[in-house]
Amino acid sequence: MIINIIIKTAIMVINKAQDIFRNYLRGKGLRNTRQREVILDAFFFADKHITVEELFNAIKVxxxxxxxxxxxxxxxLLCECGLADEIKIGNKKTRYEPKYEQRHHDHLICLKCGEFTEVKDEKIERLQDKLAEANxxxxxxxxxxxxxxxxxxR
Amino acid sequence: MIINIIIKTAIMVINKAQDIFRNYLRGKGLRNTRQREVILDAFFFADKHITVEELFNAIKVxxxxxxxxxxxxxxxLLCECGLADEIKIGNKKTRYEPKYEQRHHDHLICLKCGEFTEVKDEKIERLQDKLAEANxxxxxxxxxxxxxxxxxxR
DNA sequence: CTCTTAATGATAAAGATTATCATTATCTAA
DNA sequence: TTAGATAATGATAATCTTTATCATTAAGAG
Known part of the structure; x- marks a missing residue:
């Protein structure tokens, strides 16, 4: 069943993220806690582009x-260890999205409805690196x- | 004298900015005020990347x-009419910089000392437009x- | 000059993030 | 396995930035 594969994949992703998180904590002399596991799980299960408040409410249940x-x-901490990306747009609340495998993408943001789309262009990425190196x-x-x-x- | 040319240029830039600002206000049915002129002048004379608080303190003198x-x-309002750009980095204070002639540039931001450098790459700009259009x-x-x-x- | 109403300035309010601190719980090392 | 050092938690206060409120002032059209 497709649904089982999806669930299995999700669990694998979260397990890997838990490993990354635990290693990061260990390396910094920080401790793993029940709360940290719950928060990471909830964050990876949640919708993309979630606010801290929304995450808190989801966990509260x-x-x-x-x-x-x-x-x-x-x-x-999740941002620090590379498992989350921060998205701050205008004066709206800061949103966060889980990051699997350091996969990076950029955003198209609609000025009218506020919707964001994820995009990526390898050519731009490479030019950015060149631009940085040139400086x-x-x-x-x-x-x-x-x-x-x-x-x-539009 | 070089210094006179610099001063003359600065005055020209500010005069032009004042014109743009006044036109913008007129078009929106807003009023020009003594305070608005003072704020625009101070903003264009100030250092780049200024915060509202720093600008306020400079004006206060x-x-x-x-x-x-x-x-x-x-x-x-200056942001709205295109005379200022907003720069928001991490959880630091929002900074603003004057924009002459709609000249656009990107930023290299040092994670260690926080310094920013302005850069521009026409090729990246064009690819960005293409990427948007493709979506x-x-x-x-x-x-x-x-x-x-x-x-x-580094 | 008059009148409408936008802008101002002082302050309060709101909204988000960070700090405080007593208590709890993790994890290392014996 | 347990004891002990100390990091983390949870509740709340504090902080910091931005926005709203509102009485008063003043811009600018006619």
Whole structure:
């Protein structure tokens, strides 16, 4: 059954993420906790582009004892260890998305309806690295956001 | 004298910006005020990448009667009419820079010392437009930030 | 000059993130 | 396995930035 494959894949992704997280914590002399496991699971199961508040509310259903500050702190840690990306647009709430396998992408953001689409262009990526090198700059990561009107709103 | 030419150019830039601002206000049925002129002047004379607070403090010296909210509101207006660009990095304060002639550029941001360098690559710009079009998206503007280590920190 | 109403300035409110701190729980090492 | 050092948690306060409120002032059209 397709659905079983999807579930298995999801579990594999989360297991791998848990490993990455645990290694990161270990390396920094930090401790793994039940809360951290719950938060990571919920974050990877949740919709893309979630806010801390939405994540907190999702977690609250099954784990009402986990506090908002804890969720907030740990989303920050997930960003630090490369398992989450931060998306900040205008003055709206900061959103976060899970990152599997360091897979990177850019965003098209509609100025009218606010929808974002994920895109990627290898050629642009390479030119960005060249541009950085030309300036004696060692690139680590980048953020490209193109604002405009989406298919529906244009 | 070189210095006179520089001063003359600066005055020309500000005059042009004042024109653009006044036209924008007129078109929206808004009013020009003494405060707006002072804020625009100070913004274009100030260092690049200034925060609202820094701009407010700079203005306060000569114009202690101008309030923080007024400065804040008007920096927003300058962004709206295309005379300012907003730069938001991590959880640091939002910074603004004057924009002459709609000249656009991207940023290299050092993860260690926080310095930013301005860069531009026409080829990347064109590819971005193509990427947007391929997704049936009408691009208006974009933001590209490359994070890494600068010449001094690498 | 008058009148309409936008803008201002002072302050409060809102919204998001970070800090505080007593308590709990993890994890190392004996 | 247990004890002990200390990191993490949870509740809340504090902070920081931006936005809203509202009485007063002043821009600008007629």
């Amino acid at each position: 099954k784990h009402p004892e986990i506090g908002f500050a804890t969720v907030h702190r740990n989303v920050g 004696n700059f060692a690139p680590v990561r980048h953020k490209l956001e193109i604002y405009g009107l989406c298919k529906k709103c | 000569k114009h202690p009667e101008i309030g923080f909210a007024t400065v804040h509101r008007n920096v927003g 049936n998206f009408a691009p208006v503007r974009h933001k590209l930030e490359i994070y890494g280590l600068c010449k001094k920190c």
